[in-house]
Amino acid sequence: MNKASSIRGEPTHLPVNGEFEHRHAAHCESGVMSSLLRHHGLDISEPMAFGLSSAMLFVHVPFIKVEGFPLTAYRATPGTIIRALQNTLGVRMQKERFSDPQQGTDRLDELLEQRRAVGAQASVYWLPYFPPDMRFHFNAHNMVIYGKQDKEYLISDPVAERPVKCHQDDLEKARFVKGLFAPKGLLYYPMHIPETVDMERAIRKALRKTSFQMLHIPLPIIGVRAIKNLAKRIRALEKNNVDPRYARLYIGFIVRMQEEIGTGGGGFRFVYASFLQEAARLLNHTKLSEASEVMTVSGDAWRDFALLGARFCKKKSDIKLAELADAMQRCAVKETEAFKLLASIRL
Amino acid sequence: MKKQDVPQDNNSALGGERKAMYAVDENGEYTVVASSGWEVEETVTSLAVEHYQELAEEALQQVQQGMASPLRYHMFARRFNVDTLAQTTGLFQWQVKRHFKPKIFSKLDAKILARYATAMGISVEQLQSTP
Known part of the structure; x- marks a missing residue:
């Protein structure tokens, strides 16, 4: 094992005491996993958690509708990061779901009494600390709950700048909504942290999986093929004379998935580029930093698309759907370039 | 995205909250920058x-x-x-x-x-x- 690329974990102090360190993150699930693991002595940054779980992806599924539009996502399905980190890092997570809300709340309180920090899944719509305009029915939001004062939970929500509080009734409602990605009160926390992690192996595995998913799945719903397919579909909207209102909402939806539920600009591409940079430094590998730069360029291409998309969404816009399709096609080209480079790297 | 290009457009939908974004600083290193939101968003x-x-x-x-x-x-x-x-x-x-x-x-x-x-x-x- 390469010693320089190993990170020491301290498996001894489970459960843990003391304060929870809140860190601002770009994405909820990678943020939660990064801070939960760090809290238990395994210092993994958010981009590392994101990259090592091969969560970077592009998915466009015309026959599954979200909010009335074809499912479009810039990352793997919710839960992937929690699951995949167990494989790549060798950590073990305990997951608990509940059919009865009261049971779920009691169990959470019990875990907090044991002075654990607990990961939890909830719906954004029912969390009062979210800004009103950001509250949509998205059920797969993640946070860390690290304490309780009277009837209020102390929460480290990675996408918030500072720790927040939430009343127990509100949190119970948010944890037990039904529907797509229903949380069923999901709670999770580390049970086992390995003493050492072979980072080189973990990175190699994750890179291979991501470049395979992005380049080689022979379906037009995943990876670069999906980006090209979406570009084609955007172009077809014009030809088929779709209702302009629908077209505006559709484009708005695509950009919203990229910017809002995704991360600021470039839908996760910058997080991934940051992961590649960290990996390059850890393994002392120059080609990886090259890949990081190409990934950044790809993120910028996505930002250009978002910019055009938002201009298209305004009433009396001068932007044509064909221009949007071209911008998305450019993203596909950049992404192909980045992942071909990644796939060519031998670690 | 460069650090100085991180949007600071005071997006009203965020209600004063700020978002974490990853951007490249002067030395080409990725860092987390708090953004007050993007007009696009x-x-x-x-x-x-x-x-x-x-x-x-x-x-x-x-x-x-x-x-x-x-x-x-x-x-x-x-x-x-x-x-x-x-x-x-x-x-x-x-x-x-x-x-x-x-x-x-x-x-x-x-x-x-x-x-x-x-x-x-x-x-x-x-x-x-x-x-």
Whole structure:
């Protein structure tokens, strides 16, 4: 094992005491996993958690509708990061779901009494600390709950700048909504942290999986093929004379998935580029930093698309759907370039 | 994205909150920068928010004209659509659509009404009336 690329974990102090360190993150699930693991002595940054779980992806599924539009996502399905980190890092997570809300709340309180920090899944719509305009029915939001004062939970929500509080009734409602990605009160926390992690192996595995998913799945719903397919579909909207209102909402939806539920600009591409940079430094590998730069360029291409998309969404816009399709096609080209480079790297 | 290009457009939809973004600093290193939001995001978020508001207003008029049940109004006012409401209540989409008919809605039994009310976080009385 390469010693320089190993990170020491301290498996001894489970459960843990003391304060929870809140860190601002770009994405909820990678943020939660990064801070939960760090809290238990395994210092993994958010981009590392994101990259090592091969969560970077592009998915466009015309026959599954979200909010009335074809499912479009810039990352793997919710839960992937929690699951995949167990494989790549060798950590073990305990997951608990509940059919009865009261049971779920009691169990959470019990875990907090044991002075654990607990990961939890909830719906954004029912969390009062979210800004009103950001509250949509998205059920797969993640946070860390690290304490309780009277009837209020102390929460480290990675996408918030500072720790927040939430009343127990509100949190119970948010944890037990039904529907797509229903949380069923999901709670999770580390049970086992390995003493050492072979980072080189973990990175190699994750890179291979991501470049395979992005380049080689022979379906037009995943990876670069999906980006090209979406570009084609955007172009077809014009030809088929779709209702302009629908077209505006559709484009708005695509950009919203990229910017809002995704991360600021470039839908996760910058997080991934940051992961590649960290990996390059850890393994002392120059080609990886090259890949990081190409990934950044790809993120910028996505930002250009978002910019055009938002201009298209305004009433009396001068932007044509064909221009949007071209911008998305450019993203596909950049992404192909980045992942071909990644796939060519031998670690 | 360079550090100085991280948008600081005071996106009103964020309500004063800031988001973490990854950007490259002067030395080419990735760092986390707090952003007050991007105009692009504000545009698309308010488009979605306004869309639900428009649908709710349309539904309200339909309710007043006796063409739709209050359920339709409350659904849109709480940013649900037929799809998400059906999933959340565990009903079929055709059932939800059927309950938009005032006559059928007025005969719904308490159990179904309670299911809608819980899913939307309102009381049954609220569900049966409009503002």
